[in-house]
Amino acid sequence: MQNRQKVSNAIIRRLPRYRRYLGYLQTKGIKKISSNELSELIGYTASQIRQDLNTFGEFGQQGYGYEVDKLYKEINRILGLDREYKTVVIGVGNLGQAITNYSYYYKIGFNIIGLFDVNPKIVGNVINDVEVMDAAGLEEYLEKENIDIGVICVNRENAQRVVDSLIRGGVKGIWNFAPIDLEVPDEIALESVHLSDSLHALSFMIRNNSGEKKD
Amino acid sequence: MQNRQKVSNAIIRRLPRYRRYLGYLQTKGIKKISSNELSELIGYTASQIRQDLNTFGEFGQQGYGYEVDKLYKEINRILGLDREYKTVVIGVGNLGQAITNYSYYYKIGFNIIGLFDVNPKIVGNVINDVEVMDAAGLEEYLEKENIDIGVICVNRENAQRVVDSLIRGGVKGIWNFAPIDLEVPDEIALESVHLSDSLHALSFMIRNNSGEKKD
Numbered sequence: 001m002q003n004r005q006k007v008s009n010a011i012i013r014r015l016p017r018y019r020r021y022l023g024y025l026q027t028k029g030i031k032k033i034s035s036n037e038l039s040e041l042i043g044y045t046a047s048q049i050r051q052d053l054n055t056f057g058e059f060g061q062q063g064y065g066y067e068v069d070k071l072y073k074e075i076n077r078i079l080g081l082d083r084e085y086k087t088v089v090i091g092v093g094n095l096g097q098a099i100t101n102y103s104y105y106y107k108i109g110f111n112i113i114g115l116f117d118v119n120p121k122i123v124g125n126v127i128n129d130v131e132v133m134d135a136a137g138l139e140e141y142l143e144k145e146n147i148d149i150g151v152i153c154v155n156r157e158n159a160q161r162v163v164d165s166l167i168r169g170g171v172k173g174i175w176n177f178a179p180i181d182l183e184v185p186d187e188i189a190l191e192s193v194h195l196s197d198s199l200h201a202l203s204f205m206i207r208n209n210s211g212e213k214k215d
Numbered sequence: 216m217q218n219r220q221k222v223s224n225a226i227i228r229r230l231p232r233y234r235r236y237l238g239y240l241q242t243k244g245i246k247k248i249s250s251n252e253l254s255e256l257i258g259y260t261a262s263q264i265r266q267d268l269n270t271f272g273e274f275g276q277q278g279y280g281y282e283v284d285k286l287y288k289e290i291n292r293i294l295g296l297d298r299e300y301k302t303v304v305i306g307v308g309n310l311g312q313a314i315t316n317y318s319y320y321y322k323i324g325f326n327i328i329g330l331f332d333v334n335p336k337i338v339g340n341v342i343n344d345v346e347v348m349d350a351a352g353l354e355e356y357l358e359k360e361n362i363d364i365g366v367i368c369v370n371r372e373n374a375q376r377v378v379d380s381l382i383r384g385g386v387k388g389i390w391n392f393a394p395i396d397l398e399v400p401d402e403i404a405l406e407s408v409h410l411s412d413s414l415h416a417l418s419f420m421i422r423n424n425s426g427e428k429k430d
Contacts, residue, residue, distance in 0.1 A: 015419060016409070095317075109418075201227050205406065
């Protein structure tokens with residue numbers, strides 16, 4: 001199954017976890033790991049792990065396991081983390097600022113080079129060396145800059161409109177934090193983080209755990 | 216399938232989406248909706264929707280559909296949003312501050328009443344009327360306050376230790392933003408938001424979309 005278009009959403013979700021655990025092994029100075037050991041660590045079955053990684057090529061050796069550094073590097077490449085992404089953040093409230101200030105994103109190639117907001121109290125502020133621009137100038141900015149990713153931190157009412165502007169401006173991917181399911185053409189990558197949905201799932205679990213015995 | 220313990224993770228993920236769309240319908244003044252109309256809006260099949268909602272009781276009427284207000288209220292109850300949660304945030308950097316400042320969480324009952332950090336530059340700051348306390352005093356604080364939820368915004372190295380303290384202190388749920396898979400007992404609800412994993416999934420999709428034709 002070498003055809004990249006056929007990679008399932010489930011694998012896309014597992015790959016960043018592999019990367020996270022391999023990065024952890026690197027910090028511990030571990031050089032080799034078998035799929036069984038990786039299984040104990042990550043919690044997927046060894047056969048699942050071998051199958052997932054085989055999707056992208058032959059990384060392990062029978063009876064030897066995986067070289068941690070090499071596999072980490074390969075997964076970075078598969079995840080598209082071997083390049084840089086010119087990124088803009090739209091909506092520089094609390095969450096937009098938190099994302100802009102998170103140095104790890106820059107380290108792995110997500111360079112936030114443009115910030116936009118509609119609030120006159122925020123426009124002109126400098127966050128992590130980038131000055132917040134008026135969102136009215138977004139489309140003009142996109143015509144000049146070749147932006148890869150737009151991060152949506154505006155409210156739900158404005159999110160789709162901003163995304164439409166970003167897509168007209170040529171971005172390839174949208175990282176959405178607005179509490180809305182956005183519509184984008186097939187060729188645009190869309191990843192949404194619905195924080196409130198996540199919190200609601202937590203409260204569901206609390207409600208259903210509390211006062212009742214688990215199996 | 217009325218046994219609450221048996222509710223699948225997939226339904227838990229869908230419920231907040233139902234709530235989100237029903238809330239949207241309320242803002243539009245829509246009073247009634249059929250499962251077919253809901254299907255067009257949400258993107259799940261009508262039979263999926265009927266099956267999901269039947270898990271929790273009889274909300275619709277044959278040939279009539281669902282009453283939006285009533286169903287919204289019921290889903291709130293199912294999600295445990297008919298009560299309040301005493302919440303603490305541990306780690307009041309950019310993300311912890313963003314969460315603390317997000318007024319929507321208070322509106323739906325998540326009252327952030329305690330903030331903790333280890334950084335002397337942050338301890339003593341007042342965020343949304345709450346003074347940041349020294350994390351050294353967390354366990355003592357938990358003995359006095361009956362806290363429901365701990366929000367983890369510390370780094371990966373300290374996350375498990377903080378969670379262990381919170382659990383000893385009697386919290387019922389953990390909302391985790393640290394890039395680590397935490398270990399908690401079965402009776403503790405755990406919900407993790409791995410932002411970097413999400414960004415990596417986005418870059419994977421960009422890499423695999425760009426320059427290749429989709430089916």
